[in-house]
Amino acid sequence: EAPPAGAGERAQRLRAHLARQVGEIADACRTWRPHLVHIEIAGVLGHAVLDLAQHAAVPVTSYWHALHRLAPSADQAALLATLHAFHRRCARTFADTPAQAADLAAAGVRDVHLIGRGVDAQHFTPAMRTPALRMAWGAGVDTPVALYVSRLLEVKNLDLLARALEAARRAQPKLIAVIVGDGPERAALAARLPWAIFTGTLTGQTLAEVYASADLFPYPGRTTSFALALLEAMASDLAPVAFAPTASLHLQDGVNGRVLADGDDAGFIAAVTTLATNLPLTRRLGAAARTTATGIGWNALGGLVAAEFRAVVAQAAAGAAINAASRAPSDPAPRDTSDAPVPPPPSSAGTGRAPGR
Missing domain, CATH: 3.40.50.2000 (Glycogen Phosphorylase B;)
Incomplete structure (x- = not known):
């Protein structure tokens, strides 16, 4: 910032x-x-x-x-x-x-x-699927579980995530939603989705087990060029749903996930609802997503x-x-700048509020 x-x-x-x-x-x-x-x-x-x-x-x-x-x-x-x-x-x-x-x-x-x-397709793998974890969520073998992994920020388009999960649960009352991550919008999202499971931030083997124990991965974000969480979900055998600007590098609509045109909120909600109510389709797309992810290690x-x-x-x-x-022989040689003074940092004017590293 x-x-x-x-x-x-x-x-x-x-x-x-x-x-x-x-x-x-x-x-x-x-x-x-x-x-x-x-x-x-x-x-x-x-x-x-x-x-x-x-x-x-x-x-x-x-x-x-x-x-x-x-x-x-x-x-x-x-x-x-x-x-x-x-x-x-x-x-x-x-x-x-x-x-x-x-x-x-x-x-x-x-x-x-x-x-x-x-993506590390050996760490994020369907082999990490944990029946005991699904039981703790209240999910049986054929209970669809929708997973979302991200920082919980307003810019992540969480309103659309909530609307999609609400619509999917109306169509499939058994749907379970698991939200991984933390941030300033967590309380508001939890109030809106009181039936969802909020885990906070997870890492390592625990995160891999959570990924592999879900079935579909709705990702409504539009601000990232490609979300690493999408690749982790794909490697874990989940069927992803995302917008084209975020997903177009590795996802093909109807082949290894669902890809919607930027701004097609209704299409996003419909795609999540379809996957929540059609587990054979969800599993087919998830298997294809896994195949894609193993080729981009x-x-x-x-x-x-x-x-x-x-x-x-x-x-x-x-x-x-x-x-x-x-350079002509009479031209002076370029000066050695290795010990030259460091230019001062630029002012913040004109740079917006973009984060820096």
Whole structure:
């Protein structure tokens, strides 16, 4: 989150923390002399690190996140322009979907490559299904269980989740809903769904067992480019329901889940209701989702990312060699910037309230 404007204690504390982070990264760069810097999120810290890396002539790669969707509607266009300007300065930007890549290219972002996400399909697996856990939920062998895993924030479109679960339970009164996660909206969601089971935040084997013990996974979010929770659900043999902007990389509608056009709330509710009332269909889609997830493990993805990084480093080295060869003998050599002063962190103006790392 961008430090708030003004001279208040919280604003000063956050600005001081940001300055310390940038200083630590600058010290690390001088010590390690990296060949490349990767920035995951184009927040305030990301902008500062981009300035730092370019000051030191180090190539930068980045990952596209639709952070503008987190802002109020009136601020989204300005924040989107800021994000596009950030990614135009990067040597390469990674995106999750062809649609994202096309949009970025249209905005003038160069060298956009598809990467996607991975999942540990040995940890998240249907083999973790736990009958005793289902019994504790009150679910029999043929009782449908809808699972949702996420931070419980307003931006997660929890109103639609509640409406979908309510409609599905009217059609299938035996439906059980399990909500994993915590956040400021938990109390309101629990009041709206008093029949649902709220577990709080779970990790490790317990989380894997909960995933595998459910049947369908409605995911109403629209702000993430692809939710890792969707991949974990797919690997666990669950039938997912999601919107196209979030799901289009790995999901095919009617093949390994249900994919709805962005904004089709009625279609989302209908899809969740259908899966809650048609367990054979739910299990068929879940099995196909599992097959998809086993092909996108972290080992393969890690190799792809490493190859992308090497290509960017080689490209930067080739460009530096060409520049050196074309420089006239009388031209001064480029100065060594490894010990140059670190540029100050950018102000929060123009960066919205995007989170940074």
